[in-house]
Amino acid sequence: MMGWHIEQEGLNGGIIYHDGQFDDSRLAINLAQTAVEKGAVLVNYMRCCGLLKDGPHVSGVRLRDEESGAEMQVQAKVVINATGVFADAVRQMDDAAAKPMLSPSQGIHFVLPREFLPGDTAIMIPKTDDGRVLFAVPWHGRVVVGTTDTPVASASLEPRALAEEIDFIFTQVSRYLTRDPQRSDVLSVFAGLRPLIKAEAGSTAALSRDHLITISDSGLITLAGGKWTTYRKMAEDVIDHAEMIGALDHRHCATHELPIHGSETTPTDETHLHYYGSDAPGIRALIAADPALGELLHPRLEFLKAEVLWHVRHEMARTVEDVLARRTRALLLDARASAEAAPAVARLMAQELGKDALWEQQQIQAYEILAQGYLLPA
Ligand SMILES: Cc1cc2nc3c(=O)[nH]c(=O)nc-3n(C[C@H](O)[C@H](O)[C@H](O)COP(=O)(O)OP(=O)(O)OC[C@H]3O[C@@H](n4cnc5c(N)ncnc54)[C@H](O)[C@@H]3O)c2cc1C
Known part of the structure; x- marks a missing residue:
């Protein structure tokens, strides 16, 4: 003891x-990669800002590209609202009087x-x-x-x-x-x-951790609640409902047998890179081609420069925050060190994405403000 x-x-x-x-950031990214490998089209920094209706039925979404500000519309047979804690906001785009769930x-x-x-x-x-x-x-x-x-x-x-x-x-x-x-x-x-x-009364510790699927009068499917531990079941249930609402062909659900991107039976990398699973050799190959990429981003963080390139090239990282908060958990592991690493990350990303010095400065500044919120006031 x-x-x-x-x-x-x-x-x-x-x-x-x-x-x-x-590691929840790595699992979320690996799930997204698995979806792409199965034929899904994924778009990040794209906000749903309204729903399209064909008569009384939901027929698509209005989207805003958060990088360019451009707005667009996408038609769809079925729209699934899986926006986590923001699900009520999307339900109210469908029906302004919808009661929060x-x-x-x-x-x-x-x-x-x-x-x-x-x-x-x-x-x-x-x-x-x-x-x-x-x-x-x-x-x-x-x-x-x-x-x-x-x-x-x-x-x-x-x-x-x-x-x-x-x-x-x-x-x-x-x-x-x-x-x-x-x-x-x-x-x-x-x-x-x-x-x-939501429950009618009581503390939130007693509220349901289970998921709930609702279908509005106009056919918007909302998947709410749930947990990481039940995500495969949540996905299966919501797709079964989507098949029904969209009159889609029924397909056997493969989730029980589906290995996700990066899975390997025996982890091969003994460093923190084992979190990348079968992608770790790809990051090692970047370092073999350019040994400077094997340097640490910061002396108090384990993350390497090569990872930043990997995130941009293979994991749709667009901002310094993406790399330090959502591809690695640097922000959560050591907020101050992550803020000190931001300039190095911004430099590498700017080179990779063809961005100018102004972009770099803006990224560093935005990240520093964010990281302040993760420091405990003395
Ligand atoms: C403190 C805490 C502890 C937890 N512990 C556990 C645990 O031990 N085990 C467990 O299994 N689970 C746990 N969970 C629960 C788990 O983390 C959540 O259930 C899960 O993250 C919710 O997943 P989600 O996909 O529904 O929502 P989210 O992960 O929130 O994803 C919703 C996505 O929708 C996007 N979005 C929102 N609005 C829009 C819009 N208008 N347009 C476009 N995109 C939009 C958001 O940007 C986000 O990316 C915990 C959660 C918390 C907060």
Whole structure:
């Protein structure tokens, strides 16, 4: 137990159980790549800003290209609204009087250096003061601690951790770790919104984590709620509904047998590049051709310059934020270091995308402002 850095006082015993862990940014990208390989057309930075109607029926979407500002229309046999915590906003494009079906719940995490929990085993605190579970989990060579369950009135793009949520996690986790973390130890703090299905009353911790599919009178399909752990089932259910609404041919669902992009039975790379699975040799090949690409982006981050090129060439990265927050989790692992890495990322991206010095400056500035929001005020 000593090796786990668990507070010994009052400790009578414990149990070990096993659970799965993953990197959500990498899984989201690998799923998108799998979709492309199966024939899907994916477009990022394209906002749905309205729905097209043919009489009473939804017949497509109005889109705005967030890079150029250009607007366009796309006709479709079926429109599926799978916009997470923003699903109600799209439902109201269909029917301005549609009652909200989601009750967003904020959860925050913060990240500590590995010294606070040096082993490979996570700690689960089974009952916090608000009756939830709290985790301290080794992740990417650091420790991620969370989470909270705070009902919020509306969805926002950049939710922020509340002071009371931060205090709550400090108090809870300090009871169980031998060394109490201080605010100055926190490498990054971040908040997310769970798209929970609304209940008439009660706390959000008791709301359904299951998904719900609704079909509006005009035929808009909305997939709401759900979890990462059930995404394949969510996809299967929603496509079955789409076949019905769009009078499409029924096809056998292959999701149970479908390996996703990058999957390999035995991980071959022993560095952090193993998160890329079978793509890791591709990144290694970039470094073999130009050894400078093997340099770190920042001394406190494990990410390499070659990864930035890979993200631009193969993973549709368009901004510095894409690379540091959504292709890697640098922003969440060490917000300050990631902001210091932004100029190097902007340089590499500008060369690759043919952008000028002004673009580079704007990208660095925008990223610095974003990263500020992930630092804990002293
Ligand atoms: C704190 C926290 C802890 C969690 N823990 C777990 C866990 O332990 N296990 C688990 O399985 N799940 C967990 N989840 C849940 C999981 O992360 C979410 O259920 C999941 O991210 C929701 O997926 P989604 O695809 O429905 O929505 P999102 O991931 O939010 O995706 C919706 C997408 O739609 C886009 N979008 C929105 N509006 C528009 C528009 N108008 N036009 C175009 N695009 C639009 C958004 O940009 C976004 O990319 C947790 C969530 C949180 C917040």
